[in-house]
Amino acid sequence: MMIFMSKLLESGENYLETIFVLQKKNSEVRSIDIANELDFSKPSVSRAMGILKSGGFITVDEHGYILLTDVGREIAERIYERHVILT
Numbered sequence: 001m002m003i004f005m006s007k008l009l010e011s012g013e014n015y016l017e018t019i020f021v022l023q024k025k026n027s028e029v030r031s032i033d034i035a036n037e038l039d040f041s042k043p044s045v046s047r048a049m050g051i052l053k054s055g056g057f058i059t060v061d062e063h064g065y066i067l068l069t070d071v072g073r074e075i076a077e078r079i080y081e082r083h084v085i086l087t
Contacts, residue, residue: 013079014038015048016057019066020076029066 018037022029035045049066052058057072068076 011048012052012055012057013075015045015052016068016072016076017079017083019058019068020073020080023068030064031066034066 015034015038018034019029022033022037026033031042031045031049034040034049035042038045049058049060052072053060056069057075059067059069061067
């Protein structure tokens with residue numbers, strides 16, 4: 001687990017947390033939802049999703065919906081809890 005955490009940059013953590021939060025709200029998340037939430041360009045989000053997918057943090061189904069893997073969810077929950085405690 002720590003191997004994955006050390007390789008994941010802060011921006012990747014932010015994406016995972018955003019996916020987690022959006023899934024809590026909407027249950028289904030696509031790249032456009034992330035782009036709208038973070039006010040990032042669609043190509044930037046698509047690139048980031050490719051990196052997270054190749055890292056094993058997310059999967060993308062045949063309809064373009066993004067799902068956190070067990071590892072991705074664990075990291076996202078940890079980051080989310082840390083932010084909730086800080087605020």
